[in-house]
Structure formats: structure tokens, C-alpha cells
Amino acid sequence: MTKPMVLAIITAAIIVIVLDQASASATSANTSANALVTYIFGDSLTEVGNNNYLKFSLARSDFPFYGIDYVNKKPTGRFSNGRTIGDIISEKLGIPSPPPYLSLSPTDDAILKGVNYASGGAGILNDTGLYFIQRMSFDDQIDYFENTTKVIKAKLGEEAGNTLLNEAIYFIGMGSNDYINNFLQPFLPDGQQYTPEEFLGVLNLKLAEQFTRLYLLGARKMVFHGLGPLGCIPSQRAKSHTNQCLHQVNNWVLQFNTKVQRLINVLNLKLKNAQLTFADTYQDVLDLVENPTIYGFKVSNTSCCKVDTTVGGLCLSNAHVCDNRTEYVFWDAFHPSDAANAILADHFFAKLFANPNGSVATVPNHKG
Numbered sequence: 001m002t003k004p005m006v007l008a009i010i011t012a013a014i015i016v017i018v019l020d021q022a023s024a025s026a027t028s029a030n031t032s033a034n035a036l037v038t039y040i041f042g043d044s045l046t047e048v049g050n051n052n053y054l055k056f057s058l059a060r061s062d063f064p065f066y067g068i069d070y071v072n073k074k075p076t077g078r079f080s081n082g083r084t085i086g087d088i089i090s091e092k093l094g095i096p097s098p099p100p101y102l103s104l105s106p107t108d109d110a111i112l113k114g115v116n117y118a119s120g121g122a123g124i125l126n127d128t129g130l131y132f133i134q135r136m137s138f139d140d141q142i143d144y145f146e147n148t149t150k151v152i153k154a155k156l157g158e159e160a161g162n163t164l165l166n167e168a169i170y171f172i173g174m175g176s177n178d179y180i181n182n183f184l185q186p187f188l189p190d191g192q193q194y195t196p197e198e199f200l201g202v203l204n205l206k207l208a209e210q211f212t213r214l215y216l217l218g219a220r221k222m223v224f225h226g227l228g229p230l231g232c233i234p235s236q237r238a239k240s241h242t243n244q245c246l247h248q249v250n251n252w253v254l255q256f257n258t259k260v261q262r263l264i265n266v267l268n269l270k271l272k273n274a275q276l277t278f279a280d281t282y283q284d285v286l287d288l289v290e291n292p293t294i295y296g297f298k299v300s301n302t303s304c305c306k307v308d309t310t311v312g313g314l315c316l317s318n319a320h321v322c323d324n325r326t327e328y329v330f331w332d333a334f335h336p337s338d339a340a341n342a343i344l345a346d347h348f349f350a351k352l353f354a355n356p357n358g359s360v361a362t363v364p365n366h367k368g
Contacts, residue, residue, distance in 0.1 A: 044120035049077030059121030082338025165218030228285035
């Protein structure tokens, strides 16, 4: 079997926030005891503007109508008409949404309070998103996080820095892009050279390496957000003659989720003091799609912004946007609307943040 030349993506997935009760020793560097710290790793579902700073990136959303329902109704680089799930969870925790890493100076004190590394077009595999010219893969994001850990230790000292890193909780949302704009694209090599099982194996091995690398950098409590039913997003439904969910795609997603859960169980046994958690929200998203009226939505099979899936599926500035945006589950061909993100964030928060003070109810081998 030849080595992967993995290419491309633009969507999905989901959320990675790091919460931490910083130790008293960390207070000497402009952070307070018990302050919640959030570090976000992910793709376009959780990006808040990193790609704005990548001059040649084609995976960006810093133009209207993105942000039409955000603060000041301006685009920020979020792939939504409003907030991401990460933004909403930060609101629930009573803390600011972490700024994009590329917006900060390398030694900015803000890194002690939280950073968002997410990048539209990012994937587990480094070649995912290649045709977007510039994007930050998961490996790239970990590279930047490694820089962050060095600055933290320089500011706080080795011991206090390690304490902060060990106590942080890392939420990771990756993998959607590796399928939607890579394996599922007929003009890219991976879908031709790998069977679904082989491709899943490639993803799993790479993800194991990335989890381990984060662990070696000090991460102990990592929460991986499983993939949702990708076969039901508008860009995939458009491939069906009857505009139905693609069940084969959803089956592959379920296999991916199962494989990652098993990987997490193994790593919890192998890595000392590791507390990896799998957050499974597949059914929550599927229920939102299949039973939208229960949650106050009217449309779940197409997007509010009338997109052209043949040219990417983003909400371009000349597109028509629906007026009743709170009635649509999807904003564009890939991403949930602000209203849908609010529902999903509620579910995610209830499963992972059991205590009112924002401490996270995560335990090894826990399935969200």
C-alpha cells in the first residue's frame, strides 16, 4: 500500500476547547487562580479568524454574509452567520472566546488565558486542504501549541508551566475534512488508492501520533469531539438525486467514531495520568436534522444561504440569504447556523460540563 498523498477539505467538524483551573503559582504572570483557560484546536467549525492572517488561503470567511448575526454584524473569519459552538460554550462559562493564535504576538500574555488554533480546511492528515493553498493542519496547530508551551514556561517557570499544561483540558475536533474534501472527492488520490477500511486505518494511526505528541507537550485531559452525520450536510445531500442523507457516508463516520473510541481506551492505559475522553454527539446532530421542528427549526435539508455546491458551497457575497435564519439548521453547505450551534452547544455543555462553576466532568474512557 503506497503512502497517502492526502488532499483537501473545507468543513466540518467540530470543537476543541481547553479548560483549566490555573494553579496559584500561575497567578504571578497575570492570570488568576481558578481562572478558566480555553485552548481550541479544530477546523472551520471552530475557527475564529486564523485564516484571515494567511494571505493566500482560499479557506476563509472574512466577507459578507458571514457574521451577519454576530457582534456588529461583521464577518470575523467564523464560518457561520453568528457564533461557533466554542463561542457559545465560552459564554456559558463566563469567559471570553479565545482569540485566534495568529492574531497574537508570539509572547502575548493572552496565551495564559486561552488560544484558538482552529483553521478552516484543517484535517488530521497534513495534505488535507492542500488546494486551499494555506491552512493550518492539525500538525501545524500542534506546532503552534508547542511554541505556546515554551512561552508559558518562560513566563511562569518550568514547574508552574507544567502544572498549567497538565491541568488544562484539551477539546479536539478533527476528521470531517479528511472525508468530505479528501476521501469522498473522486478527483483526489486517497479515495482511489485506499479502501474505506484502509483510509480509516491511516487516520487512526496519525491521530494516535498526534494525541501522543500533545501528551508529551503536557496535555493530560483531552476531549475528542466525534464526527457528526456528514452524509446529511447540504454538500453531501446535493449528491443524492432525492436530496436524502448519504447513508454510506454516515456509516463510515460511525466506523471512524468507533475506531477513535477504541484508540482513546488504549491510550488511557498506555499514557500515565492521561484522561482522554470521547464526546459523542452524532445522535444529537442527527436528531436535529431528522426532527427539526422539535427544536424550533423548519428547514434541515438545505442551507439558509443559497450556495452553489459545484464551486465550494460557501456563502459568497453575491448569494441570496434567507430572512428567517433562526429556522434553518444549516447556514451554508457545510456549517450549522448560529441557532443550530446554540442547540448543539447546550447538548455538548450538558454532557461535559456538569458543574455550574465550569469544571469539566471528564473521566478516562468516558463516552460523551
